[in-house]
Amino acid sequence: MITSETKIRVRYDEVDKMGYVYHGNYAKYYHISRTELLRRIGISEKELETNNVILPVTEMSIKYIKPIFYDDIITIKTSLLSLPASRMIFHHEVRNHNNVVINKADSTLAFVDINTRMPMRAPHLIVNKIESYIKKDK
Amino acid sequence: MITSETKIRVRYDEVDKMGYVYHGNYAKYYHISRTELLRRIGISEKELETNNVILPVTEMSIKYIKPIFYDDIITIKTSLLSLPASRMIFHHEVRNHNNVVINKADSTLAFVDINTRMPMRAPHLIVNKIESYIKKDK
Amino acid sequence: MITSETKIRVRYDEVDKMGYVYHGNYAKYYHISRTELLRRIGISEKELETNNVILPVTEMSIKYIKPIFYDDIITIKTSLLSLPASRMIFHHEVRNHNNVVINKADSTLAFVDINTRMPMRAPHLIVNKIESYIKKDK
Amino acid sequence: MITSETKIRVRYDEVDKMGYVYHGNYAKYYHISRTELLRRIGISEKELETNNVILPVTEMSIKYIKPIFYDDIITIKTSLLSLPASRMIFHHEVRNHNNVVINKADSTLAFVDINTRMPMRAPHLIVNKIESYIKKDK
Numbered sequence: 392m393i394t395s396e397t398k399i400r401v402r403y404d405e406v407d408k409m410g411y412v413y414h415g416n417y418a419k420y421y422h423i424s425r426t427e428l429l430r431r432i433g434i435s436e437k438e439l440e441t442n443n444v445i446l447p448v449t450e451m452s453i454k455y456i457k458p459i460f461y462d463d464i465i466t467i468k469t470s471l472l473s474l475p476a477s478r479m480i481f482h483h484e485v486r487n488h489n490n491v492v493i494n495k496a497d498s499t500l501a502f503v504d505i506n507t508r509m510p511m512r513a514p515h516l517i518v519n520k521i522e523s524y525i526k527k528d529k
Numbered sequence: 530m531i532t533s534e535t536k537i538r539v540r541y542d543e544v545d546k547m548g549y550v551y552h553g554n555y556a557k558y559y560h561i562s563r564t565e566l567l568r569r570i571g572i573s574e575k576e577l578e579t580n581n582v583i584l585p586v587t588e589m590s591i592k593y594i595k596p597i598f599y600d601d602i603i604t605i606k607t608s609l610l611s612l613p614a615s616r617m618i619f620h621h622e623v624r625n626h627n628n629v630v631i632n633k634a635d636s637t638l639a640f641v642d643i644n645t646r647m648p649m650r651a652p653h654l655i656v657n658k659i660e661s662y663i664k665k666d667k
Numbered sequence: 668m669i670t671s672e673t674k675i676r677v678r679y680d681e682v683d684k685m686g687y688v689y690h691g692n693y694a695k696y697y698h699i700s701r702t703e704l705l706r707r708i709g710i711s712e713k714e715l716e717t718n719n720v721i722l723p724v725t726e727m728s729i730k731y732i733k734p735i736f737y738d739d740i741i742t743i744k745t746s747l748l749s750l751p752a753s754r755m756i757f758h759h760e761v762r763n764h765n766n767v768v769i770n771k772a773d774s775t776l777a778f779v780d781i782n783t784r785m786p787m788r789a790p791h792l793i794v795n796k797i798e799s800y801i802k803k804d805k
Numbered sequence: 806m807i808t809s810e811t812k813i814r815v816r817y818d819e820v821d822k823m824g825y826v827y828h829g830n831y832a833k834y835y836h837i838s839r840t841e842l843l844r845r846i847g848i849s850e851k852e853l854e855t856n857n858v859i860l861p862v863t864e865m866s867i868k869y870i871k872p873i874f875y876d877d878i879i880t881i882k883t884s885l886l887s888l889p890a891s892r893m894i895f896h897h898e899v900r901n902h903n904n905v906v907i908n909k910a911d912s913t914l915a916f917v918d919i920n921t922r923m924p925m926r927a928p929h930l931i932v933n934k935i936e937s938y939i940k941k942d943k
Contacts, residue, residue, distance in 0.1 A: 393593070400835070402833060402837060403683065403684070403689075403833075403836055403837075403840070404683065404689050404691055404692075404832075404836065405682065406683060406684050407679065407682060407683070407684075408679070408682050408683075408737060409583050409585065409684055410684055410850050411585060413679075413680050414585070414586040414589065415553055415554070415556030415557050415560070415680055416553070416554075416680075418552060418556070418818075419553050419816060419817075419818050422553070422817055423816060426817070426876075429650070434899070435876075436875065436876055437772070439599055445648030447547065447549060447593065447596065448552040448589065448593060449592070449593050450590075450593065451552065451589075451590070451591045451593075452588075452589070452591070453588065453589045453590070454588055455585065455586060455587050455588065455589075458585065459650075459682060461850065462840075462849075463852055473916075483542060527844065529573035529663050540698070540823065541695075541697060541698055541702070541821065541827075542694075542695050542827050542829055542830075543824070544822050545817065545818065545820060545822075546820050546821075546822070546875060548819070548822055551817075553818055553942055554818075557678060557679075557680050557681075558680055560678070561678060561679075562682065564679070565740075567938060573738075574737065582792065599712065599822060600702075600711075600712055602893050607790060613698075632878070663723055669880065685859050685861065685922075687861060688861040689828055690829075690832060691830070691832030691833050691836070692829070693827050693829075693834070694829030696830060698814065698829070715808070721823050723823065723825060723869065723872065724828040724869060725869050726866075726867065726868055726869065727828065727865075727867045727869075728864075728865070728867070729864065729865045729866070729867035730863070730864055731862060731863050731864065734861065788940070789926070798928070
């Protein structure tokens with residue numbers, strides 16, 4: 392399992408009339424945290440493009456436990472739970488500055504060929520990078 | 530069960546680098562469709578404020594089946610599945626212009642007191658409006 | 668001069684903590700209204716793609732006169748002030764449901780070649796469509 | 806004159822079909838940079854609330870010189886040009902990782918009483934903080 396933590400300060404435009412972060416904006420936070428996790432493994436946007444891969448989200452489920460407010464600094468802990476075959480499943484846990492879990496989510500990303508726009512198996516290069524990161528980490 | 534259908538034309542700013550509607554933007558579409566359903570029953574934002582109620586989303590799960598593109602006109606069918614007690618559960622189904630289901634989602638909203646910000650039971654006025662709408666509809 | 672009017676209902680996610688439409692969201696409203704104006708003339712996204720043209724915004728200036736609120740229905744009147752050479756200049760005027768002008772803006776779009784990403788002159792087809800629309804309109 | 810620099814990494818959801826940061830999203834970048842400048846002077850959101858002040862944007866003008874791309878790290882340099890009376894005028898300059906100026910903007914914010922929602926003069930506390938920051942900086 393690979394884990395990554397990202398800190399984000401909530402922006403003004405992300406907060407709604409109720410004073411809470413708009414529920415639709417959490418998807419962006421998970422996205423940023425997934426990107427950080429992949430960057431750490433050595434999988435950048437460029438790496439994906441070179442492999443003709445795009446990674447659309449195919450499933451997402453979210454539990455909003457407590458609200459997040461403007462200017463809060465939140466920590467998103469993202470975990471890649473298993474080696475990818477045709478998709479990657481991530482788990483996200485969001486904590487506030489008091490280290491209280493305020494939100495939990497899962498997201499699934501599919502490997503899709505950028506030209507045919509059809510599902511594909513995870514490119515070897517990417518699977519290898521994940522495997523070698525896990526070994527190195529032990 | 531109460532059902533409502535809303536048509537939305539996809540905006541330019543909602544589409545990402547892949548040419549797809551960004552996955553985080555679907556939450557807005559469900560929201561618009563829920564608002565239309567509640568408006569039809571006679572539950573407006575004003576109605577909620579008068580009852581000191583806010584309705585934050587507490588759970589959401591989404592299945593992205595096919596992508597949506599810029600300028601597409603999509604139809605969001607939203608259903609309120611049961612009479613609300615302390616929360617309302619909605620089901621959403623999104624179709625493209627060929628009437629193909631491209632997305633499915635569920636969202637849960639909690640009744641929260643605007644002053645205490647604590648969960649509360651659904652106000653009578655709101656439950657009554659839903660009940661009378663269901664009767665009228667039969 | 669070509670003029671077009673578009674009605675938009677303000678979405679929940681577009682409103683900020685102050686209860687006002689977030690100032691950054693007005694750009695989306697102008698964009699929708701420009702697209703409607705171009706669609707009316709017969710210039711669609713497809714038309715532009717066929718001509719290998721993209722239309723990035725190069726300048727924008729906005730005067731926020733009065734705020735806009737959640738669920739308000741606003742009218743955006745957009746005018747194309749002159750025949751385009753290498754760019755198009757639009758004027759936008761936003762009115763609320765009482766027909767009061769609440770916002771004014773100008774936006775400039777450049778014709779850019781989709782492949783070279785360099786500025787270009789407006790394609791003949793597009794200039795012709797605008798000219799013939801103006802003639803027809805007289 | 807008070808100056809502040811903020812670095813931001815461009816998010817995936819901020820980029821449009823053309824591969825450019827959507828022009829409407831720049832307003833968020835200026836906002837973040839203004840907030841950082843005010844925070845540095847000791848003017849936080851809390852400070853403003855205690856003084857019953859909100860700061861809506863009343864004018865904004867933008868020159869988009871070169872595009873910004875996904876994952877780019879940009880630097881927003883924001884300057885407060887003069888002591889505020891009833892409004893504050895900021896100048897923004899955005900540079901890419903090669904230190905090339907890619908965008909310029911001005912934004913004007915008005916002091917508004919949070920209760921009456923009417924324009925007001927800048928609270929003494931805020932003017933004093935700006936004055937003492939300028940002195941300290943010399």
